[in-house]
Structure formats: structure tokens, C-alpha cells
Amino acid sequence: MTILEAAAALRAGKISSVELIGESLDRIARMNPRLNAFITVLEDHARARAAERDAELARGIDRGPFHGIPVAHKDLLLTKGVRTTAGSKIFADYFPDHDATVVEKLADAGAVLVGKLGLHELAYGISSTNPHYGAVRNPWNRECIPGGSSGGSGVAVASGMVPLATGSDTGGSIRVPASFCGTVGLKATYGRVSRYGALPLAFTLDHVGPLTQTVRDAAVTLNAIAGYDPHDDSSSRRPVPDYVPSAHANVRGLRVGMPENYYLERLDPEVDTAVRAMFHTAEQLGAHVVPVRVPDIAALNTAAMVILSSEASAALEPHLAHRENFGADVLMRLDQGRLLAATDYVNAQRIRRLLIGDFNALWSHVDCLFTATTPFAAPKIGEDTVTVHSKGGSTVEDVRAATTWYMRGINALGIPALSIPCGFTNSGLPIGLQIVTAAFDEQRLLTIGAALEDATDFHLRHPA
Amino acid sequence: MKNWKQAALAFELNIPEADLETLAPALNAIEKAFRPLISKIPIETDPAVTFFAAPEDAE
Numbered sequence: 001m002t003i004l005e006a007a008a009a010l011r012a013g014k015i016s017s018v019e020l021i022g023e024s025l026d027r028i029a030r031m032n033p034r035l036n037a038f039i040t041v042l043e044d045h046a047r048a049r050a051a052e053r054d055a056e057l058a059r060g061i062d063r064g065p066f067h068g069i070p071v072a073h074k075d076l077l078l079t080k081g082v083r084t085t086a087g088s089k090i091f092a093d094y095f096p097d098h099d100a101t102v103v104e105k106l107a108d109a110g111a112v113l114v115g116k117l118g119l120h121e122l123a124y125g126i127s128s129t130n131p132h133y134g135a136v137r138n139p140w141n142r143e144c145i146p147g148g149s150s151g152g153s154g155v156a157v158a159s160g161m162v163p164l165a166t167g168s169d170t171g172g173s174i175r176v177p178a179s180f181c182g183t184v185g186l187k188a189t190y191g192r193v194s195r196y197g198a199l200p201l202a203f204t205l206d207h208v209g210p211l212t213q214t215v216r217d218a219a220v221t222l223n224a225i226a227g228y229d230p231h232d233d234s235s236s237r238r239p240v241p242d243y244v245p246s247a248h249a250n251v252r253g254l255r256v257g258m259p260e261n262y263y264l265e266r267l268d269p270e271v272d273t274a275v276r277a278m279f280h281t282a283e284q285l286g287a288h289v290v291p292v293r294v295p296d297i298a299a300l301n302t303a304a305m306v307i308l309s310s311e312a313s314a315a316l317e318p319h320l321a322h323r324e325n326f327g328a329d330v331l332m333r334l335d336q337g338r339l340l341a342a343t344d345y346v347n348a349q350r351i352r353r354l355l356i357g358d359f360n361a362l363w364s365h366v367d368c369l370f371t372a373t374t375p376f377a378a379p380k381i382g383e384d385t386v387t388v389h390s391k392g393g394s395t396v397e398d399v400r401a402a403t404t405w406y407m408r409g410i411n412a413l414g415i416p417a418l419s420i421p422c423g424f425t426n427s428g429l430p431i432g433l434q435i436v437t438a439a440f441d442e443q444r445l446l447t448i449g450a451a452l453e454d455a456t457d458f459h460l461r462h463p464a
Numbered sequence: 465m466k467n468w469k470q471a472a473l474a475f476e477l478n479i480p481e482a483d484l485e486t487l488a489p490a491l492n493a494i495e496k497a498f499r500p501l502i503s504k505i506p507i508e509t510d511p512a513v514t515f516f517a518a519p520e521d522a523e
Contacts (some may be wrong), residue, residue: 044506138507204513233516302497309494332487335479339471339491349511356512 003217004164007065010057017068017112017288021050024070024114027161035137037146039075040083040116046070048111058109059422063110065220072162072380076123077103078197086199087119087149089132089325100197101212102166102208102225103233109224114162117152123168123201123311125149125332126403127178128379133329133379138180139463140194140429141345144378147180149173153211154181158430159463164221168198171308172407178211178419179373179432182461184449185211186218186241189439190380190414191236193222202311204234204349205304205411214459215420215449219243220440231242236440243442245450252286254448258367261404262297266390268376274423275372280450280454281372282448288337295358299351300409306340306348307412313337347413352412359413363438368448371417371430379403406434415439418449421458430458465492 001009001020025043032038053068060260069157073079076086078096085091099107107113120128128136128151132451136151139159140143146155154177167174169187178185186209200206210221222243229235256265258279266420267275279289304366313320313334320338323331362369378388379399386399409416415436422433433452437445453459468488472497 134517171484201469302494302501305494306498332483332490335477335483336487336491336494338475338477338479339468340494344498346511347496349513350505350509351501353509353512354505451507 001163002213003065003069003220006069006163007067010068011062018047018048018080019052021070021112021114022063022067023048024162027159031159031161034142035139035155035159036134037118037152037159037161038115039085039118039133039152042082042113046112046351047247052084053112056166063108066106066224066415069111069164070114070162071106071151071164072110072115072117072156073103073113073166074119076119076168076199077166079103079113082113084116084121084199087121087133089131090319091199092132095096095390098197098430101229103197105225106292111164117150117156117165119152119164120149121327121330122172122316123149123170124333124414126172126400128177129381135383138378140182142379143380145180145381147374148380149177150177150211154178154185157181157183157211157213163217164212164327167209167211167363168201169203169209169411170201171304171411172404172459174207174211175195175242175407175417175419175434176403178286180378180430182217182421182430183211183213184215184421184459185209185419186222187234187410187417188222188226188442189416191234192226192416192442194235196229196231197331200315203315204311205308207411211455215418215446215453216244219245219446219450222446225427231240231339238440241443243446245447249437249447249450249454251282251451254287254368255290255366256282256287257292257362257369258289259294259369259371259446260291261293262320263294263369263371265373266375266388266395266405267372268389269339270423270425271372271374271376271431275370278370278422278452279298282408283450285455287450292362292366292369294362294369295355297409300355300412301347301405302354304353304412306407307352309333309337309413310340310345310348322434325439337452356413359415360438366368367437367444371436373406373434374403375405376402377425377431410436416442416445418445420449420453421432422456423458424461465495
């Protein structure tokens with residue numbers, strides 16, 4: 001059941017919050033031992049809150065669409081009195097004394113927290129194969145990674161344990177698991193959603209956002225979590241419009257950019273076919289597909305990598321005296337950042353500024369871009385390299401680098417991006433389409449996503 | 465390419481030699497991609513990190 005379906009059923013008296021939460025907890029009890037999506041399950045807390053929400057509704061107090069709805073948070077969002085590990089040994093016994101802003105906003109909106117979700121250690125990687133809390137497994141094929149770093153979030157939504165999970169995205173960490181698990185994942189504009197209370201990885205690249213079953217669920221979540229937060233200096237004061245697309249989302253006349261360079265050059269053939277089919281679907285809905293050359297994404301990705309490495313190492317430097325507390329891959333990345341010069345960081349931020357300008361010019365030609373979210377479907381757990389087939393031949397690539405080719409630069413630009421399911425491989429793994437628009441153009445982004453979703457049925461398929 | 469062992473020593477980073485050998489290829493790849501970009505940055509380009517002297521200026 002989606003958020004909006006559950007909200008309607010609650011108000012129609014067809015189901016109670018206690019029953020919704022009970023169903024969610026039952027699914028978690030049944031599926032989590034095989035999938036390892038949750039680090040912490042809050043059964044007693046959730047049942048008690050659900051009873052309170054039902055009592056409120058009975059008294060005529062309605063907090064809106066999240067009233068009584070189960071939610072699970074990525075375990076790097078601070079939750080008052082509830083252990084918040086960040087998937088790290090360092091924070092294994094950390095019980096925060098306050099909530100992250102997003103956690104607080106969803107709780108105020110009536111959502112019921114059922115647990116905290118597994119992730120790649122410190123959100124610094126894309127596999128969610130965590131050395132301290134175990135590997136999170138893909139519900140479509142348990143031998144495959146769910147993506148990351150918000151791996152537990154993708155799994156919990158795809159397998160129906162919860163209709164809403166939060167994630168964070170520094171170089172693709174919401175969109176990768178959305179793509180690999182077949183869910184919707186939304187990274188809004190930098191500053192649209194408060195980062196306060198999300199343990200930082202990279203201050204100028206981190207975003208917080210939802211993973212959901214449908215685009216309209218992502219939109220209604222953005223309604224609840226967007227807005228100015230005095231605790232977050234990067235938070236925008238722009239007003240928050242209603243992001244939920246109408247029942248008849250319309251893309252007629254919209255200019256959909258089809259990248260002539262970079263984004264469609266290195267794709268697994270099955271991904272290539274699925275993504276190109278979405279351009280056709282958009283055309284059938286009345287949009288115009290416009291070929292465009294995009295700015296230098298390879299340069300943007302390189303600058304983003306230097307910024308990420310430097311900022312992550314700065315954030316975690318106080319903990320590096322105890323190297324034994326880190327998994328090997330994360331420790332290597334943190335060491336890498338410490339060896340970059342301060343001048344490199346500043347110059348990476350200057351390159352970023354230039355490319356933001358180049359990208360802004362693109363929006364006078366097109367209203368959005370379509371790309372693959374990831375160039376391939378979910379790799380196997382433990383694989384460090386992946387063979388990418390493309391028209392120019394096959395190359396062996398580092399899994400982490402190749403997975404984020406089409407996402408990392410978007411974080412450096414700070415612009416919004418949405419991943420939606422757009423197909424399946426012959427082996428039954430989901431494929432994701434990434435839609436990108438100009439900064440603070442989330443209404444258009446979500447309308448496009450909803451129109452494509454309405455015209456397809458990929459979001460209706462669920463893992464066995 | 466840079467001598468990462470010397471760099472780690474100079475900064476007193478206490479990174480074991482074996483770990484430095486493991487991460488050197490990744491650092492060399494960044495160097496190879498990043499160094500040529502720097503010469504193309506116009507001198508007047510500010511970094512994209514913005515400092516707000518007053519919170520009300522943050523938008």
C-alpha cells in the first residue's frame with residue numbers, strides 16, 4: 001500500500017494505524033532476517049505511537065497524509081533516544097538527545113517510526129555491504145547489492161516493509177538504491193530539505209530525501225520535509241509549494257533533453273533499451289525530445305570527487321586515530337582525502353562554480369534531462385569490478401566509480417534529480433531512469449515523473 | 465605522479481605503508497584527471513563555497 005492509499009484507507013475507516021503498523025512490523029519480522037534492511041526495529045514504540053494516532057483521529061485531530069503511516073529512517077538521521085549508528089562502529093552506542101529536522105517534521109506530521117535502516121558504513125560507499133552490521137541484500141536477488149549508501153531504505157520500500165524510508169545522497173546514495181531496488185528516489189535541490197541532524201559526509205554535497213513506491217508519495221513527502229530551517233545554514237527561504245502532481249500529470253509541450261554526449265555513451269544494452277524507451281514514452285505523451293550536448297560531466301565528477309574526499313576526511317578526522325574502527329574501503333577513502341591539498345579542494349570548488357554556470361545555460365534549451373540512473377543493474381555482493389558493455393566495446397570498471405557516473409556531478413550542481421523504475425533486465429533486476437531539472441524546479445520534475453509512472457507499470461511490480 | 469609516502473610522512477598522517485600502496489592508484493587517477501583542469505580555471509573564478517556574513521543573506 002502506498003502512503004496516499006494508506007492515508008485514504010485510514011480516513012475511510014477501512015484500516016487503523018495500529019493495523020498498518022502491525023502489518024509493517026509483521027513484514028519486517030518475516031523479511032528482515034533474509035534482507036538485513038533494519039539495524040533497529042522499534043516494535044513497542046511504534047505500536048504505542050500508532051494507538052495515539054488512532055485516538056487522535058477518533059477525536060477529530062488529523063495531522064494530514066502521514067497521520068499513522070509507518071516510516072523508517074536511514075540510521076544516520078538523528079533520532080532522540082534511539083540509537084543512531086551511521087552504520088559505524090564509532091557510533092555503535094550513540095543515543096542522540098535530539099531529532100534531525102526531517103525526523104521531527106515527519107513525526108509532527110503524524111508518521112510512526114518503526115525502525116532505523118542499514119547503510120554503507122558512514123554513508124561512504126554504494127554497496128551497503130557493511131563490515132559491522134552485515135550486508136544489506138537486494139530483495140530482487142539476495143546475491144546482489146541493494147545499492148547505497150541508503151541500501152536499507154531501498155530494500156525496506158521495495159519489499160513493502162514500509163511505504164516511506166528516508167535516505168541521504170552525497171553522490172547518488174538515494175538514487176542508487178532506488179535504481180537497484182526498483183523504487184522511486186528523490187534528491188531535491190541543495191537547500192530545499194534541511195540537513196540538520198543528518199550525520200555529515202560532505203557538507204556541500206549532502207542531501208536528505210525520500211525513497212517511496214510512487215512519485216506522488218515522494219512528492220507528498222517533499223511537501224512535509226521541505227522548507228527553511230534556522231539550524232541549517234544552507235537551507236533555502238523559498239516558499240514551499242504543493243509538490244503533488246495532479247491525477248492527470250501532463251508533459252505536453254515539455255522539452256526533454258536527450259544527452260548527445262556522456263550520459264548515454266556507456267550503458268549496459270538492457271539499460272540503454274529501457275532508458276531510450278522512456279524518451280519514446282515521453283514523446284507519446286506530447287513532450288518534445290531535444291538532443292543536447294551537456295557540459296563536461298567527467299570534469300564535474302572529478303571535482304565532486306575531490307570535494308567529497310576532502311570534506312569527508314575533514315568531518316571524520318577526529319576519529320581516524322582509531323583506524324581499527326573503520327572498514328577497509330571507507331578507511332582507504334578517508335586516507336585518500338587527507339592526502340589531497342587544500343589548494344586542490346579550493347580549485348575543485350572553483351571548477352564546480354564554472355560548471356554550475358555552464359549547466360544553468362542548458363535550461364534555456366530544455367526543461368529536463370533524461371539519463372540512466374546507473375549504467376547497469378545491481379552487481380553481485382562482493383564484486384569490486386563490473387564489465388560495462390557499450391557500443392564502443394566492453395570495459396572493466398570499478399563498481400563504485402561506475403555506479404555513480406551519472407549521479408555524482410548532479411550533487412555538485414545541487415540541482416534536483418528523481419530516479420524512477422523504467423524496466424527490468426532479463427534476469428529480473430530493476431532499471432532506473434534519472435530525471436534532472438533546474439534548481440528548485442521540483443514541481444516540474446515530479447510532474448514529469450508522475451506522467452511517466454502513470455503511462456507505465458514498472459512501479460507495480462514487486463519482488464517475490 | 466606524487467610520492468604519496470613522502471606526502472603522508474610530511475603531514476604526519478600515520479598511514480601504514482601497505483595502506484598507502486593500496487590507495488595510490490586511486491589518488492593517481494584523481495591526479496591524472498584533476499591536474500589538467502586547474503590550468504583552465506579563469507583567475508577571477510570564486511570557489512562555490514559561499515560564506516554568509518549575516519544569516520539573513522543565506523538564500
